[in-house]
Amino acid sequence: MQFCDECGSMMHTEGDTWVCRSCGHEELRDSATEESMTTTEDQADDGIVDMSDVDDAEIGPTTKVRCINPDCDGERARYEMKQIRSADESETRFFTCVECGQKWREDDH
Known part of the structure; x- marks a missing residue:
């Protein structure tokens, strides 16, 4: 995750550039820096949890x-x-x- 140096908002990737959707600031992506970043993935939520087999x-x-x-x-x-x-x-x-x-x-x- 990258934050904008100008306004502090979260930046988003667009190709080989980080772009701030709040102020428009752009930075080139650096693969070496991105390797050390922690990422998360969304997991599907089925909504229903089967508790019938749980004591x-x-x-x-x-x-x-x-x-x-x-x-x-x-x-x-x-x-x-x-x-x-x-x-x-x-x-x-x-x-x-x-x-x-x-x-x-x-x-x-």
Whole structure:
């Protein structure tokens, strides 16, 4: 990846030249310099993940916590942390009971 010396925007390749689409600045490409650059490739996202062969115990971290479902005696839940408020506030922990699948968030009860 190459950044423009004039405006700092990301440059794009056009043949043997780096071109800034923001300010129009151009630089000749240097193959020796480009060999040391890190590149990434887009991977296709099928959208659907088959979890049918995955044991529930292998899905995410668990913690000891009492299920909020009154019909369940579960005392273990998987959890995940998500930032749902502004960045200066703490994350919210979401639980899923490993026994009954009940979902809740930490501040719901």
